[in-house]
Amino acid sequence: MAQVAEISELEAGAPIRTVGLSKVYRGRSGAIKAVDALDLEIARGEFFGLLGPNGAGKSTTIGMLTTMVVPTAGHAYIEGIDVERHPAAAKRRLGFVSQTNTLDRQLTVRENLYYHGRFFGVSRSEAERRSDDLLKRFSLSERADSMVFELSGGLAQRLMIARALVHRPEILFLDEPTSGIDPQTRINLWGILRDLHASGQTILLTTHYMEEADSLCERIAILDQGRMLALGSPAELKADYGAETVIVVTVDGEGSRLLEEAERLDNVLRAEADGSAVRVFANPPEGVLVALIERAHAVGLEVRDASSQPPSLETVFLSLTGREYRE
Amino acid sequence: MTQVALPTAEPRPRLRQLGTFTAMLARDLRVLRRQFGQFLLRTIMQPLLFVFVFAYVFPKIGQGFSSGHGATFTTILVPGLIAVSINFQGIQSVAIPLVQEFSVSKEIEDRVLAPVPVWAVALEKIVAGAIQAIIAALVVFPIVDLVHARGAAPIIHVHSWPLFVFALVFSSFLAASGGLLIGTLIEPRKITLLFSVIVLPITFLGCVYYPWATLSPIPWLKYLVLLNPLVYMTEALRASLTPQLPHMPVWAFSLALVGGSIGLGVLALRTFYRRVVS
Numbered sequence: 001m002a003q004v005a006e007i008s009e010l011e012a013g014a015p016i017r018t019v020g021l022s023k024v025y026r027g028r029s030g031a032i033k034a035v036d037a038l039d040l041e042i043a044r045g046e047f048f049g050l051l052g053p054n055g056a057g058k059s060t061t062i063g064m065l066t067t068m069v070v071p072t073a074g075h076a077y078i079e080g081i082d083v084e085r086h087p088a089a090a091k092r093r094l095g096f097v098s099q100t101n102t103l104d105r106q107l108t109v110r111e112n113l114y115y116h117g118r119f120f121g122v123s124r125s126e127a128e129r130r131s132d133d134l135l136k137r138f139s140l141s142e143r144a145d146s147m148v149f150e151l152s153g154g155l156a157q158r159l160m161i162a163r164a165l166v167h168r169p170e171i172l173f174l175d176e177p178t179s180g181i182d183p184q185t186r187i188n189l190w191g192i193l194r195d196l197h198a199s200g201q202t203i204l205l206t207t208h209y210m211e212e213a214d215s216l217c218e219r220i221a222i223l224d225q226g227r228m229l230a231l232g233s234p235a236e237l238k239a240d241y242g243a244e245t246v247i248v249v250t251v252d253g254e255g256s257r258l259l260e261e262a263e264r265l266d267n268v269l270r271a272e273a274d275g276s277a278v279r280v281f282a283n284p285p286e287g288v289l290v291a292l293i294e295r296a297h298a299v300g301l302e303v304r305d306a307s308s309q310p311p312s313l314e315t316v317f318l319s320l321t322g323r324e325y326r327e
Numbered sequence: 328m329t330q331v332a333l334p335t336a337e338p339r340p341r342l343r344q345l346g347t348f349t350a351m352l353a354r355d356l357r358v359l360r361r362q363f364g365q366f367l368l369r370t371i372m373q374p375l376l377f378v379f380v381f382a383y384v385f386p387k388i389g390q391g392f393s394s395g396h397g398a399t400f401t402t403i404l405v406p407g408l409i410a411v412s413i414n415f416q417g418i419q420s421v422a423i424p425l426v427q428e429f430s431v432s433k434e435i436e437d438r439v440l441a442p443v444p445v446w447a448v449a450l451e452k453i454v455a456g457a458i459q460a461i462i463a464a465l466v467v468f469p470i471v472d473l474v475h476a477r478g479a480a481p482i483i484h485v486h487s488w489p490l491f492v493f494a495l496v497f498s499s500f501l502a503a504s505g506g507l508l509i510g511t512l513i514e515p516r517k518i519t520l521l522f523s524v525i526v527l528p529i530t531f532l533g534c535v536y537y538p539w540a541t542l543s544p545i546p547w548l549k550y551l552v553l554l555n556p557l558v559y560m561t562e563a564l565r566a567s568l569t570p571q572l573p574h575m576p577v578w579a580f581s582l583a584l585v586g587g588s589i590g591l592g593v594l595a596l597r598t599f600y601r602r603v604v605s
Contacts, residue, residue, distance in 0.1 A: 025605075066440065069605050088344060092442035102437040106358040115357075118350035119441040121343050163437075 013080035016042040020074035034060040036226040049217030056223040058206035095164030103148040110144040120167035134162040154185035210313040245285035251301040261295040355455035382475035401481035406564035407535030412467040417460035417502025425510030449599035456503030494563035497584035507595035533557030540573035559583040
């Protein structure tokens with residue numbers, strides 16, 4: 001009962017807010033800015049994605065929000081609670097599904113849920129009831145009394161999500177939930193996450209899979225080298241930063257020989273040479289590829305390969321950083 | 328770490344955190360119950376073999392140790408073996424699972440997200456380890472007291488219950504604190520060194536097979552072993568079980584046991600924090 005009153009008092013604030021949040025790791029090779037002055041605000045019920053390549057600062061950000069990493073500067077707030085000053089109170093309000101299997105290997109599937117609930121102050125009978133409910137909801141009832149090391153990767157991950165929900169957290173964090181899992185499991189997981197979102201759960205997910213962020217998240221923050229490059233819905237991001245189609249032509253000589261020709265073509269906004277390739281940003285793209293191949297022939301270059309990529313979060317990333325996105 | 332001036336309504340945070348602490352303890356005891364057979368085996372084997380060889384086989388085949396002071400070797404051995412069990416179990420039950428949780432299973436990541444300060448998660452591990460050390464002592468006591476050849480019976484009884492309980496409890500906390508410190512510092516691939524580099528020297532130089540006072544002919548050793556926490560555990564148990572034999576003054580081992588538990592404990596809580604929070 002107290003739980004309910006507590007939540008309603010908090011309804012006003014954003015579930016997650018960061019102000020100038022920064023983390024610098026100092027090592028022998030100098031200081032590395034893992035996260036650089038991040039300002040974020042995530043609304044209640046929102047499905048939010050932190051997207052970026054490895055080393056972008058996603059896990060460090062989630063670490064600071066979940067009390068595991070102490071910020072070098074700035075603040076992180078969970079339900080208005082300063083995470084650094086009141087870690088225990090913040091932890092009570094969050095559920096976390098980490099990249100690796102952190103299930104309790106000494107306990108059964110059911111006990112993993114039950115004791116997690118007990119850690120969060122859920123009464124014995126209520127913890128039992130919620131465990132049974134979650135086992136049913138996540139189709140784990142048949143395995144309830146198995147030890148967790150007997151579970152396959154996909155089942156273990158489902159159990160980790162179920163466990164993170166036992167104490168009914170305000171916010172569910174998932175750190176790279178689909179990296180290294182098979183396609184079928186990923187599709188199942190997406191279904192689970194969509195259902196959770198539909199039931200009103202606030203979710204923050206990190207991923208380095210563009211299509212995952214695109215398909216699941218209402219809003220995305222694109223991170224690279226600790227900085228937030230862009231923030232918006234997938235549609236907004238594509239409209240704002242990635243409206244160009246990216247056309248890449250690879251030739252049998254120096255790409256730079258074709259660069260000037262490419263820049264002169266109609267509808268080409270800009271072009272860049274990269275070894276034997278020329279990358280052209282075009283809008284609208286119609287006719288540009290054919291024209292480019294013609295120009296290559298005209299300057300005596302043989303075309304080895306040509307491709308055209310319609311606007312996507314990948315082209316957004318490319319246009320923001322000037323680098324190909326490598327997962 | 329303080330819980331003052333929370334910006335939100337948090338009904339009785341201390342009480343809720345105590346609930347989390349006892350729930351974590353309940354989890355550890357659940358696991359102990361499930362593995363109690365294993366626990367008994369690893370607790371009993373060493374002291375049982377020890378008393379079998381030294382208190383049964385040796386007297387039977389006419390070998391033996393004279394201890395001076397008119398006491399049989401078994402009388403010296405019993406408090407020593409109880410202390411070894413406490414020390415071994417206290418260190419092992421905390422350090423070994425912890426090293427795994429830090430490296431292989433990463434389970435620690437989840438436990439640290441329980442809604443208590445990080446130091447409380449670490450303190451729970453010490454308490455759970457101390458409980459296992461106490462159980463180990465109570466299991467080993469009758470075995471080392473009863474297994475012996477005729478005529479080689481140890482002269483043991485609890486002369487001072489408060490002193491015995493004090494020795495038992497603080498020895499267990501000291502060992503478990505040491506276990507937490509080791510578990511947070513040792514690298515997983517070096518865990519096999521735990522026994523050869525830490526547990527064995529501690530055991531053999533822990534005044535288990537001889538009272539501390541009898542080391543006088545080797546003064547450098549007598550003072551060097553004062554760095555060994557097991558010395559204070561054995562001496563404290565001697566003072567409560569065999570006061571007729573020479574033992575350290577009560578103030579000396581009390582100071583070492585209490586001070587050591589607190590000192591090692593605080594140090595271990597800090598190394599634990601540094602391992603899980605970056």
